[in-house]
Amino acid sequence: MIRFWQKRFSSDIKTKNLAIDKELATLKKELKSEIAKKFASSLAIRMVDSGSCNACEAECNALSNPYYDLERFGVHFVASPRHADVLLVSGVVTLNMLPHLLDAYEQLPSPKWVITLGDCALCHTLPDSFAIAGPVSAHLPVAHHIPGCPPAPDAIIAGLLAFLRKL
Amino acid sequence: MRLIARFAEQLPDGFEVIDIYDSQTQRHALPSTDPAIDSIAARYPAALWFERKMHDDFGIRIANAFDTRPLVHHERFPAVHPMRKEFTPGKLQLAEFKPYKYEAIEGEGIFQVGVGPIHAGIIEPGHFHFSQEGEAILHLEVRHFYKYRGIEKMMEGRDPADGFAIVEKISGNESVAYQIGYLNLLAQAADTTIDENIRKYNAILLELERIAHHLTDLGFIPNDAGFGAALAFCSMLAEDTRRMLHRLAGHRFGFGAVRGETKEIDKDALKKFVAHLRSEMEFFRDWIIDIPSLWDRLDTTGRLATTDAKKYGCVGVVARASGVALDRRDEELYRAHGWRMVTQPGGDVAARFKVRLEEVFVSLDIIEAMMDFAPARMTYDALRDGSYISYVESSLGELMQYLRIEDGKIARYFARDPSFINWQALHLMMHGNIIADFPLINKSCDLSYAGSDL
Numbered sequence: 001m002i003r004f005w006q007k008r009f010s011s012d013i014k015t016k017n018l019a020i021d022k023e024l025a026t027l028k029k030e031l032k033s034e035i036a037k038k039f040a041s042s043l044a045i046r047m048v049d050s051g052s053c054n055a056c057e058a059e060c061n062a063l064s065n066p067y068y069d070l071e072r073f074g075v076h077f078v079a080s081p082r083h084a085d086v087l088l089v090s091g092v093v094t095l096n097m098l099p100h101l102l103d104a105y106e107q108l109p110s111p112k113w114v115i116t117l118g119d120c121a122l123c124h125t126l127p128d129s130f131a132i133a134g135p136v137s138a139h140l141p142v143a144h145h146i147p148g149c150p151p152a153p154d155a156i157i158a159g160l161l162a163f164l165r166k167l
Numbered sequence: 168m169r170l171i172a173r174f175a176e177q178l179p180d181g182f183e184v185i186d187i188y189d190s191q192t193q194r195h196a197l198p199s200t201d202p203a204i205d206s207i208a209a210r211y212p213a214a215l216w217f218e219r220k221m222h223d224d225f226g227i228r229i230a231n232a233f234d235t236r237p238l239v240h241h242e243r244f245p246a247v248h249p250m251r252k253e254f255t256p257g258k259l260q261l262a263e264f265k266p267y268k269y270e271a272i273e274g275e276g277i278f279q280v281g282v283g284p285i286h287a288g289i290i291e292p293g294h295f296h297f298s299q300e301g302e303a304i305l306h307l308e309v310r311h312f313y314k315y316r317g318i319e320k321m322m323e324g325r326d327p328a329d330g331f332a333i334v335e336k337i338s339g340n341e342s343v344a345y346q347i348g349y350l351n352l353l354a355q356a357a358d359t360t361i362d363e364n365i366r367k368y369n370a371i372l373l374e375l376e377r378i379a380h381h382l383t384d385l386g387f388i389p390n391d392a393g394f395g396a397a398l399a400f401c402s403m404l405a406e407d408t409r410r411m412l413h414r415l416a417g418h419r420f421g422f423g424a425v426r427g428e429t430k431e432i433d434k435d436a437l438k439k440f441v442a443h444l445r446s447e448m449e450f451f452r453d454w455i456i457d458i459p460s461l462w463d464r465l466d467t468t469g470r471l472a473t474t475d476a477k478k479y480g481c482v483g484v485v486a487r488a489s490g491v492a493l494d495r496r497d498e499e500l501y502r503a504h505g506w507r508m509v510t511q512p513g514g515d516v517a518a519r520f521k522v523r524l525e526e527v528f529v530s531l532d533i534i535e536a537m538m539d540f541a542p543a544r545m546t547y548d549a550l551r552d553g554s555y556i557s558y559v560e561s562s563l564g565e566l567m568q569y570l571r572i573e574d575g576k577i578a579r580y581f582a583r584d585p586s587f588i589n590w591q592a593l594h595l596m597m598h599g600n601i602i603a604d605f606p607l608i609n610k611s612c613d614l615s616y617a618g619s620d621l
Contacts, residue, residue, distance in 0.1 A: 007453065007553035018403070047289045051314045055339025055420045058383070060289045062409070065402035095259055096313045097292060100284050125336055129261050129317035130249045138190045150339065152419060153406075166467045 018067055029155050032073040034164035039085060041074045043160075045085035046108070047117075050101045052091030055150040056118040060088075062153045075160065081107040089136045090117040090150075092126065095154070097143055098133045105140055113143040115163055118150050169480040172567055172583040173207070173217035175225045177252050182227060187556065187567070203228040207277040213479045213591045215315045216502055217415035224319075239312040239620075242267055249320060269422070270308040272298035277305065280602065284313045291616035295605070302601040307594040314438050314620040322580035327353055327572055330580065334568070335422050338584060338618030343376040344415075344561030345568070345582070346425035350547075351557035352570040353427075357547040359621050361427070364543035366500055368429040371437075371537050372412065372421050373559075374530040378444070380562035381523040381530075384613045389455065392464035397455060404447055427545040437538065441531050448527055455524075465517035469596040469608030472514055479592040483564015483585045485612050488522045489514035495560035505532030516611040550575060561585060563615055584618030 035043045049057055060077070063070040078084050081104045091103060105114065116136045119125050121146065123135040136142055144166065146159030169189040175197075176183055182197040184204050195204055206229045208215040218229045219238035221456045226248035229235065238246070245262040247254060271279055279301050284292035294310040318337055322330055334345045347369050354361050361369075386401030409419045415432045416424035424430075455461065471481070476489035486493045497508065509525040511518035554571040564585030571579040589612060596608050 003453075003457070007450075049287055049291050049314070052291075052325055052617065053336045053339040054291055054615065055342070057289050057291060058339055058420075061383070061403065062406055065406045066399055067403065069405050077289055081285075091314070091412075092315055092316060092444055095244060095261065096239075096282070096315050097244055098261065100292065100313070104285055120336075126316065126318075126333060127321045129313050129321045130247075130254075131317035131320075133258075133261075149336075149422065150420065160255065 001059060012115070020067060023164060024068075024154050024157070027154065027157045027161060028068075028073055031075070031161050032074070032156060034161060035074040038164055038167050039074070042076060043074055043086065043164075044076050044078045044084045045086045045088050046078055046081040046104065047088045047090070048081075048104050050089055050091045050097040050136070051094035051136070052118060052120050052150075056090035056120070059153055059156060060090075060117070063156060068153045068157065081105075082109060084108055087112065087114045087140075088117050089121055091120045092123055093133045093136055093139060095131050095133045098139065101136075102139065106117065113163070114140045114160070116142050117144045117159075118146070118148055120149070121145065130133065169477070170211040170214055171480065171565075172209075172569070172581070173214050173221070174569070174581045174583075175221045175223065175227055175250075176571065176579040176581075182225060184221070184227065185569075187569075192556075201228065202226070205230050206232040208232070208234075211237070211478075211480065213588050216587065216591055224248060225260065226251065235288050236268060239315045241312070249317065260573070267310075269296045269310070270298075270306060270513075271296070271304045276300065278550045293616050295609075297597075297602060297605075298505070299602060302603065304597040304600055304602055304605070307597045307605075309590050309593050311590065311616055312620045314617050318582070318621040321578055322577050325577050326575070327570065327577055328357065328547065330570075330577060331423075331426065334582070335425075336619065337582060338615045340380050340615060341561040341563060341566065341584070341618055342611065343372045343421040343425060344559050344566050346421070347373060347567055348557045348559040348568045349570075350425055350427055352555045352568055353547040353550065354545070355555040355557070356550040356553065356570070356572055358551060359545065359547070362543040362545055364429055364540040365427060365545060367504075367537040367540040368432075368543075369425055370501070370504070371432075371534050372416055372424055374533045374537075375408055375412045375415070376421055377562040378527055378530050379405050379412065380613070381527050382408060384523055384610065385451070385520065385527070386608050388465070388516065388607065388614075389461055391610050392461055394458065394461050397451075400451060404444060407440070407444070409496055411437070417550055427547060429540055429542050431542070437534065444526065445531050447608070448524075448531075452524060462517060464604075464607065465520055465611075466513075466515060468516040468604050468613065469600055469611060470515045473512075473598050475592065476514070479588065479595070481564075481589055481592050483537060483560070483589065484519055484522050484526070485589045485592065487511070487562065488518035493565065495558045495565050499531065504536035505529065516607055519611040554579075560586050563613070563618070564589065566618075582618070582621065584615055584621075586614035586616070586619040589614050590619055 144163035171187040180197040184195040186193040243261040280297040283294040292313040296308040298306040382405035386398035389397035473490040567583040569581040
């Protein structure tokens with residue numbers, strides 16, 4: 001432990017000076033002000049994967065890494081749909097997930113919005129199959145779509161911003 | 168013998184069940200009316216899911232089976248066998264609710280805890296059913312296949328070269344691995360070998376994919392034990408890795424990157440990245456190893472004994488952390504280019520953490536050694552009919568793919584994701600642990616839902 005701290009004090013701060021480009025910084029700033037205006041500085045999102053390949057989830061997780069750190073701007077991924085403003089759905093809707101997706105949507109308090117994440121949600125990525133119950137919009141009222149396969153973290157931020165501006 | 172996969176396919180005059188072991192392949196011919204086969208689950212416990220899936224998909228009856236519950240077809244899935252050739256694709260409608268009987272231990276004071284399919288975090292859907300005695304876990308049943316997309320059927324009837332677009336989207340964290348395995352299948356069908364330059368280029372992408380995946384886990388495992396700083400640190404490096412992959416392959420997850428040709432890469436940038444990541448990970452190793460309160464949570468938690476790992480035929484990090492030296496990269500090209508086997512004897516969360524940490528360094532060595540490839544390109548036009556098997560070590564473990572080509576089109580595709588085996592061994596890690604440690608144990612294995620569900 002002592003060895004570590006000796007080394008630690010003699011080395012640099014490990015997370016400083018991350019290269020964040022201007023465009024992203026502007027996006028984040030705008031996102032923050034939009035959330036402050038329209039969601040009292042706190043936008044709660046419940047993410048549901050109804051049949052993705054997990055890349056969309058990985059990119060969503062990447063939103064909380066030090067490059068993006070979305071929590072700072074008031075975006076929270078919450079554990080229960082009952083705490084959420086937005087249901088963020090990724091992936092095609094599989095037959096096995098359909099009842100659970102509808103159930104999760106029911107649990108969201110109104111007013112509520114559905115945002116789809118990634119092109120699977122439109123059924124544009126994989127061929128159709130017997131086990132796929134169609135795109136998300138066939139089952140839920142979709143307020144906004146964030147395109148990409150998967151959308152990169154900055155594309156997700158831009159997508160959320162576009163959604164907020166529409167409101 | 169280690170059971171790798173057990174799956175069925177339909178031939179014009181009946182069915183065939185194919186058992187793939189590490190040392191041999193057995194084929195069993197079954198009639199087209201009332202096909203049935205004996206269960207081998209008593210000898211090979213991981214055969215259970217294969218057999219239940221086979222029944223759902225093809226309607227093959229498993230004689231003397233002790234578990235005849237459906238696997239991939241859930242409560243409201245209609246009573247069809249969709250993998251049969253005579254099944255006409257079309258939209259299925261949700262059917263009447265049929266209750267599923269969970270494996271539950273019952274008794275005075277014992278209660279059941281159901282978790283999922285939708286979990287608290289940003290995770291894929293799956294269900295975990297616990298029988299609890301207070302905090303102690305008595306039994307866990309893993310129930311998945313919520314993401315069952317019918318990938319196998321999607322592939323059928325297609326031109327084999329078109330399969331890439333589907334296999335790369337089976338499991339995002341293993342996309343490069345799926346593509347490399349699939350390229351290998353096509354190379355076999357074209358009766359050619361993959362040029363060493365192409366293999367080296369592919370290997371670099373595969374190792375980057377592995378690093379990104381391992382780094383995510385190296386962050387999330389300590390995070391689940393309450394040490395968030397590791398997540399911030401590792402997720403930053405994982406992001407760097409994704410960006411590097413994007414730079415080399417044109418996609419953050421390597422979609423479309425493996426098609427049997429090399430791309431020109433910025434070798435200086437890659438070298439710089441490797442050197443930077445190595446020094447950062449050396450810092451991380453020194454840092455994390457000196458935090459006793461963290462290791463208190465990781466040590467002896469979620470133990471998988473070597474005998475159990477072997478009995479279930481576990482693969483990948485899970486196997487290597489239980490002392491089973493099994494890695495598909497154990498071959499000439501990799502051995503000559505920086506690969507070495509990483510194992511740990513403990514079988515606990517700590518062992519899986521250490522294996523991942525060490526493997527990041529191995530991957531960096533491999534990338535460095537594989538960088539000297541020349542431009543190359545291969546063709547796979549004239550594909551011969553036949554059945555082919557390929558293996559690749561994905562970030563999760565041994566990935567097996569099977570392809571049968573008939574009249575130039577895909578007649579059957581099957582993928583055995585490493586997770587399909589490892590999920591079945593997860594319940595063994597629960598004995599003597601409390602439910603609060605489950606997320607930690609689950610994360611330490613970090614298995615794929617999408618890959619296993621297909």
